[in-house]
Amino acid sequence: MTETAVRDAYTERAPEYISLFGSVDKANEQDQGFIAHWAKSLLGQVVDVGCGPGHWTAFLTSLGADAEGVDIVPAFVQAAKARFPGTLFRVASFTDLGIHDGQIGGILAWYSLIHLRTEDLRSALGEFGRCLAPGGTLLMGFFEGTDGEAFPHAVTTAYLWSTDGMAARLARAGFEVLDVHTRTDPGGRPHAAMIARRKA
Template identity: 55%
Template sequence: MTDDHIRAAYGARAAEYTSLLGSVEDMHELDRQRIKGWAERIDGQVVDAGCGPGHWTDFLHRQGVKIQGVDLVPEFIDSARARFPGVSYRVASLRDLGVPDGSVQGVLAWYSLIHVHPGDLPAVLSGIARRLTHGGHLLIGFFEGAAAQPFEHAVTTAYYWPVGQMRLMLGESGFHVCDVETRQDPGKRPHAAMAATVR
């Protein structure tokens, strides 16, 4: 799945996506607690990588976190700037967050890695690790399932990942996995989250 394909697919449906999923009030309470608790341990700059409509960036900004949201899709960034003035948003790719190596203390990648082709994901994770300081924090959310199995997401192809394989990939990319959560909500795809630090 190329960046151009993802950008075009989400750009065409950005307004619809934002109206359905662009508010933290629409998100699971356990996710709000997890993301807030994760960020409370970070003292320094955080990047919300693949911020989409920008709601999680704004949520953490309102908690006092020094955060910027980045996304591949200009339509999302334009909307986020309009809806959440005073919060920093800019266009950037997961493959290049647009920050110097070793310059940020935290990266939130909440369901933003799900469209990355399995063959590209190790390089993307290694790139994120390089942007983080030593001991910097990463939190990811993803769909748990069979190894790198694609499925027809509402916008464009996405991939399931088993927890064990994601943990291994994070380890090989320079991270130490600190915490793993899985959840199966009725009528939803299996959820997983991992918190990790740069070794």
């Protein structure tokens, strides 16, 4: 999927998506705990890439993090600014975050890379590595499965990744994996979450 196609698909369904998923209270408690634990380790600014309705950005802010949310969908950014006026949000591409080299301490990419094909995923991870300071960390969530296998996501085509496959891609982008969590919720697709640190 191209970034334009993904943006258009989410723009069309933005109100529905915000209603269904725009609250941390609707997220799995394990995910809340995992993200909160990671947030406590951050040094410096954290950017929630693909922030969508902005709930995770606001969650990070509530924990004391210097957080900013970015998304490719202007409708999401507009709604996030209205819903969470005390948190910063802006429109930005996954492959051009508008951040200086090594400027930030953390990136949250919670299910925001699932629509990227292999070459686009490589570009996004490269941009994340460029923006993170040495020792900065990336926390990402994604659907686990056969590497690069497409499936009909409710909004638009998405892709599965194995934890080993994602770890290999992170290594090529200059990261080392620190932690991996997996689970399968009843009626849901297998879930994976990974924390990776940018090498010095």
